[in-house]
Amino acid sequence: MTSPDSTAHAHHRPLTTLEQAIQSDALDCVMCGICVPHCPTFSLTHNEADGPRGRISLLLGISQGLLTPDADVSRHLDTCLTCRACETVCPSGVAYGRLIDNGRTRLAQEPAPATRPRAEARFWRLLRDQLLTRRRRLGMAWQMYRVMQRLGLGGMARRLAGPMGRALPRQLIHAAPAQASTQQQASPRGRVGLFIGCTGAAMNAPAVAAARAAITAFGYQPVIPGDQICCGAMHAHSGEPQAAARQRERNAAAFKAAGVDEVIVVGTACTAELSALQASHGLKVREITEWLLGREPEEWPRLSTLDYRVALHTPCSQRNHLKQPDTSRRLLESIPGLELLEIDGNARCCGAAGMQVLLYPAQAERLREPKLESIERLAPDVVVSANVGCATHLAAGANRVVKQPVELLAESIVAASD
Ligand code: SF4
Ligand code: SF4
Structure with a gap:
């Protein structure tokens, strides 16, 4: 790794630690360009x-x-999706994810936001901090949207939601379906924490219900601490690492207080963000799909055949951040009857990318378009994605049901117990 010379700074002032970290990572790049054609933007x-x-x-x-x-410069950096497709193919091992996060932290130190007017930047920060990362508030807003949809007012609700309206699914949202019994066994194999994130009472509610049911059916007791909060990913990727660290601390405290040392996460992006808790707090963090695949053969409940054609989407957070490109496929292959179909261009980001879907909707929709076309060609019964952000973004454009892998597993368990 090249060590930057702090005396070589153009303005002859010492480099900050952050600038040194940026230079150190940036100077690992040999400018070969191998990553460039893999970049969605x-x-x-x-x-x-x-x-x-x-x-x-x-x-x-x-x-x-x-x-x-x-x-201009800030916008080129701001539109990066942090998908890390570039990092995955880089032969020089450039830590691009860390580099762009540090870069955004550096940009956040500028006196005024360069990418958008100050009032607009404040609006998005307020929306993120007061609604999008608040489970109860987001859950209530989601329920209101569901009610308006049922009254035939979904279009009006999307218009009223302003810039968020484009990101809402058009098809009718169903309540979390009744899942397999969460009646606890007398002597569970163990207690495990369940992280449900800020979307756990909203768009992720069906997957959370399915995860609870599946964990129970495998003989474990899921524990959901009420004082867990947002994982912090949205802050971490928008130049606010201290805020993200505070959120991680609060989550660590919540799960430690619940007396669990293993945290199962419903959603791949939240898993990637929380995986730091392993080194810092000794909490084992596992994405639900990976955790289920790790169960011993004798722990598996009976599964029933599901006669579905499933189009599989692989989120960047699963492929490039967690380095688990096959976990969804392997879990779905364990369910008898499913026919798995691959969405074209699965290695390319769908455009959702945390808040990017709201901040740069045109970019998000252009990146989603080829996936929607592929889904239409495949004509599946259901689309599956292991990340709630991607699932919601796909559902907002596709005329299809979009689920998470654990939902199909829970459905198969329920059908076997009927
Ligand atoms: S959009 Fe993805 S591939 Fe392109 S620079 Fe950003 S992280 Fe890398
Ligand atoms: S592949 Fe790696 S070394 Fe080559 S240009 Fe991209 S980041 Fe730099």
């Missing part, structure tokens, strides 16, 4: 500054004081 604009190599150069220039992060 580059594929849309064919502008070097919208690809990983260009963004690395921009970050290097900013950290060296050679480049001012004006609106």
Whole structure:
């Protein structure tokens, strides 16, 4: 790894620790360009500054004081999806995910937000902090949308939701279905924590209900601490690492207080964010699909045949962050009867990418388009994605039911116990 010389700074002031970290990672890049064709945002604009190599150069220039992060420069960095497809193919091992997170933290230190007017930036921060990352409030808003849909007012609700309306699913949202019994066995094999995130009472509620039922059916007791909060991913990827760290601390305390040392997470992006708890707090963090696949053969309940054609989407957080590209497929292969179909271009981000779907809806929709076309061609009974953000984004555009893998497993368990 190259060690930057802090005396070489253009303005002859010592580099901050953050700038040193940015330079250190950026200087690992040999500018070979292998990553560039794998970048979804580059594929849309064919502008070097919208690809990983260009963004690395921009970050290097900013950290060296050679480049001012004006609106144009900041926008090229802001539109990065943090999908880390570039990192996955990089032969030099550039830690691009860490680099762009540090870069955004550096941009957040600028006196005024360069990418959008101050009032608009404040609106999005308020929305994130007061609604999107608050489980109860988001759950209530989601229920209201469901009620309006039932009254035939879904279109009006989407218009009233302003910039969020485009991200809401058009098809009727159903309440979390009745799942397999969560009646606890007299002597469970163990107690495990269940992380349900800020979407656990809203768009992720059916997957959470399915996860509880599946964990119980495997003989374990799921414990859901009420004082768990958002995983912090939205803050971590928008230049606020201290806020994300505080959220991780609160979650660690909640699960420690619940007396569990294993945390099962419903959603791949939250798992990636919370996986740091393993090193910092000794909490074993597992995504629900991975945890289920790790069960011993004797722990598996009876499964019934599901006669579905399933189009499988693999989220970037599962493929590139957790490095588990096959877990959803392997879990679904364990359910008899399913016919698995691969959505074209699965390795390319669908555009949801946390808050990007709200901040850059046109980009998100252009990246989703080829996936929707592929889904239409496949004409599956159900689309499956292991991340709630991707599932909601796909559902907002597809005329199909979108579920998480654990929901199909729970359905198979229920059918076998009938
Ligand atoms: S993280 Fe994704 S969007 Fe960002 S530069 Fe890498 S490949 Fe492109
Ligand atoms: S990030 Fe890696 S693959 Fe991309 S240009 Fe740099 S060295 Fe090459």
